[in-house]
Amino acid sequence: MAEGSETRDEAVGTPHPEATVGGGDARPDLRDLTLPELRAILGSLGEAPFRADQIWGFVYKRGHRTFAAMHTLSKELRARLEGELRFSDLPVLEVVRAGDGTEKFLFGLADGRAVESVLIPDGRRLTLCVSSQVGCAYACRFCLTGYRGFGRNLRPGEIVGQVMAAAAHAGADARITNLVFMGQGEPLANLDHVIAAIDILTQSSGLAISPRRITVSTVGLVPQMEELLRRTKVELAVSLHATTEASRSELVPSNRRYGLHALLAACAALPLAKRSRITFEYTMLDGVNDSDADRRRLAKLLRGTRCKVNLIPFNAFPEAPYRSSPLERIEAFAEGLRADGYAVMVRRTRGADVSAACGMLGRTEPKITH
Numbered sequence: 357m358a359e360g361s362e363t364r365d366e367a368v369g370t371p372h373p374e375a376t377v378g379g380g381d382a383r384p385d386l387r388d389l390t391l392p393e394l395r396a397i398l399g400s401l402g403e404a405p406f407r408a409d410q411i412w413g414f415v416y417k418r419g420h421r422t423f424a425a426m427h428t429l430s431k432e433l434r435a436r437l438e439g440e441l442r443f444s445d446l447p448v449l450e451v452v453r454a455g456d457g458t459e460k461f462l463f464g465l466a467d468g469r470a471v472e473s474v475l476i477p478d479g480r481r482l483t484l485c486v487s488s489q490v491g492c493a494y495a496c497r498f499c500l501t502g503y504r505g506f507g508r509n510l511r512p513g514e515i516v517g518q519v520m521a522a523a524a525h526a527g528a529d530a531r532i533t534n535l536v537f538m539g540q541g542e543p544l545a546n547l548d549h550v551i552a553a554i555d556i557l558t559q560s561s562g563l564a565i566s567p568r569r570i571t572v573s574t575v576g577l578v579p580q581m582e583e584l585l586r587r588t589k590v591e592l593a594v595s596l597h598a599t600t601e602a603s604r605s606e607l608v609p610s611n612r613r614y615g616l617h618a619l620l621a622a623c624a625a626l627p628l629a630k631r632s633r634i635t636f637e638y639t640m641l642d643g644v645n646d647s648d649a650d651r652r653r654l655a656k657l658l659r660g661t662r663c664k665v666n667l668i669p670f671n672a673f674p675e676a677p678y679r680s681s682p683l684e685r686i687e688a689f690a691e692g693l694r695a696d697g698y699a700v701m702v703r704r705t706r707g708a709d710v711s712a713a714c715g716m717l718g719r720t721e722p723k724i725t726h
């Protein structure tokens with residue numbers, strides 16, 4: 357993607373082209389449908405609504421990947437379903453395992469593109485980091501995905517498919533406990549598909565993942581943040597990364613549209629669920645945003661907002677003109693914020709040896725083309 361500021365500004369809040377998947381196939385994809393949508397389609401076919409719930413169970417509880425496998429449905433119904441609906445699959449092209457047990461998945465999309473997810477075991481937790489878009493249009497200066505430019509939005513089924521495939525790979529004894537929308541893309545620039553995917557993932561008769569265990573991370577798109585919290589009960593993470601307008605505009609170009617102060621005012625006013633807090637993400641860049649003055653400004657900016665702070669050591673790559681703050685600096689920054697009363701976590705870098713860490717996705721070239 358061109359590096360001009362015009363291009364970056366245009367990216368903010370502009371509707372992105374939709375995926376043209378399915379090769380001109382007009383049938384809706386079963387994988388993209390929420391349960392109420394599936395019920396409506398079956399209703400329009402003259403089928404009893406409970407059929408939708410039955411099919412839902414086959415797909416999301418038992419992991420069936422074809423209509424043919426749904427043996428308890430009559431042959432006629434299976435044939436009819438095949439006539440009315442596509443049933444896409446998300447093939448795993450590659451799984452690479454890092455020394456720390458983190459696994460990175462490369463998925464092949466129907467149009468020949470590819471997208472990644474990262475599965476991160478951590479004690480009792482098993483967190484899947486999913487992508488919401490192919491690439492990203494937001495061009496954050498310290499994010500490799502941002503340097504690679506934007507491909508397209510993912511369909512709901514392509515988001516849910518990442519979870520289904522990772523869960524199948526993890527096996528029957530493992531259970532994905534947490535989901536973070538921190539893979540490729542800006543989830544709130546693909547809001548409707550992300551919300552449909554959340555709806556499917558949290559459906560109690562299917563995967564039944566609690567929305568409290570789903571975190572959506574955003575570069576800070578204010579109206580979409582508000583809409584997300586109106587329409588779902590998920591947790592929100594906001595990428596802050598700087599404590600002045602000038603510095604944030606440099607690091608996170610979308611700051612020119614939704615500035616730091618406006619963003620924080622919007623965060624303070626969000627209708628958070630009881631016990632819920634916003635996570636502010638802050639990638640620690642040596643000599644850029646890690647001074648004591650930054651720490652004091654950050655503490656002041658966040659005062660009054662129900663939040664926690666997640667400090668992320670910078671994962672370096674050749675294109676980015678930054679280094680990570682030394683670990684001692686990160687710890688001192690964290691301690692200073694804690695002394696001011698904030699809950700602070702330092703995110704451990706995971707999967708770096710296979711380019712699976714934060715901001716490292718998109719290096720792998722797609723393996724298939726059409």
Ligand code: SAH
Nearest residue numbers: 499538542573574575595637670671714715
């Ligand atoms: N588009 C979303 C998700 C981004 S990935 C967002 O902007 O929030 C999740 C977090 O990792 C974000 O806070 C992002 O800014 C941060 N990140 C990106 N590249 C990074 C890198 N190279 N090192 C450390 N953190 C990075």
